[in-house]
Amino acid sequence: MVEQNTLIYGISRKGIPVSEFTVLPSHHLIVNVNLHDNLSIKEFAGKIPQNEYESITYFHLVGEFKTEITKDLKVSIENDVNNDGIDDSVYSLVANAYKEMVTSLLEISEKSHCEINIISFGSLADQHNIECFSSFRRSRELVRNFSKDCKEKCPLANFYLFNTSTMMAADEMLERPFIFSTPVNPLYWITPHELVQKTVGFMELEKGFVEEDMYLPNPHFSSDYFCNNVTCVRRVKELYNKVV
Numbered sequence: 001m002v003e004q005n006t007l008i009y010g011i012s013r014k015g016i017p018v019s020e021f022t023v024l025p026s027h028h029l030i031v032n033v034n035l036h037d038n039l040s041i042k043e044f045a046g047k048i049p050q051n052e053y054e055s056i057t058y059f060h061l062v063g064e065f066k067t068e069i070t071k072d073l074k075v076s077i078e079n080d081v082n083n084d085g086i087d088d089s090v091y092s093l094v095a096n097a098y099k100e101m102v103t104s105l106l107e108i109s110e111k112s113h114c115e116i117n118i119i120s121f122g123s124l125a126d127q128h129n130i131e132c133f134s135s136f137r138r139s140r141e142l143v144r145n146f147s148k149d150c151k152e153k154c155p156l157a158n159f160y161l162f163n164t165s166t167m168m169a170a171d172e173m174l175e176r177p178f179i180f181s182t183p184v185n186p187l188y189w190i191t192p193h194e195l196v197q198k199t200v201g202f203m204e205l206e207k208g209f210v211e212e213d214m215y216l217p218n219p220h221f222s223s224d225y226f227c228n229n230v231t232c233v234r235r236v237k238e239l240y241n242k243v244v
Helices: 038-046 088-112 131-153 170-175 192-205 228-240
Strands: 009-017 029-032 055-060 115-123 157-164 209-214
Touching: 038 088, 055 088, 088 115, 088 131, 115 131, 115 192, 131 157, 131 209, 131 228, 157 192, 192 209
Parallel strands: 009 029, 055 115, 115 157, 157 209
Antiparallel strands: none
């Protein structure tokens, strides 16, 4: 995907603040955009050079995935000021930032009359009603519904929603420090390189509204792996090294 005449903007807290630019330069750049702030997102999109683009591709990463459970197996949503049952920070990064960024980029796509590809990543667990993942699952459902609505209105837009298994990445071990005290086999975890390969493969073959699962088949996979109680008990062990 990285070819000559391709312009890449990365978004990171370690990037150059978007406020320092009048117009973003026409070269690869990492910028700091506050994804919790709608105005910052609109500022970023508004400073993208008004060129005639052949296509636009946006990758929206997972955002914040919280396991909402205490060591005593009680479901607990920490940050829910508006009492909608969704953690406000999870909603902000997973759903709201996605909506705001996609809306702004669709406007650029329409002005350039070009194809736009929107890619976002969720979890295989999203397809199951697991209480301790409720905020993320419900936020992803909002993403799904919003994407379907946009696709109906925007014929040049393609939406790719990918649900992934556990990733072979440092974040997994940091977020679940006792994961290896449970019966897991990292041999079947998907690597970042495999994720990229699968993502590009689906994008090359399919258009429209596309939702796919990404995982490595595990011959020892248990049929109750995503059952609510089984998952919650396993997470308590992974997070707190406690058997309940």
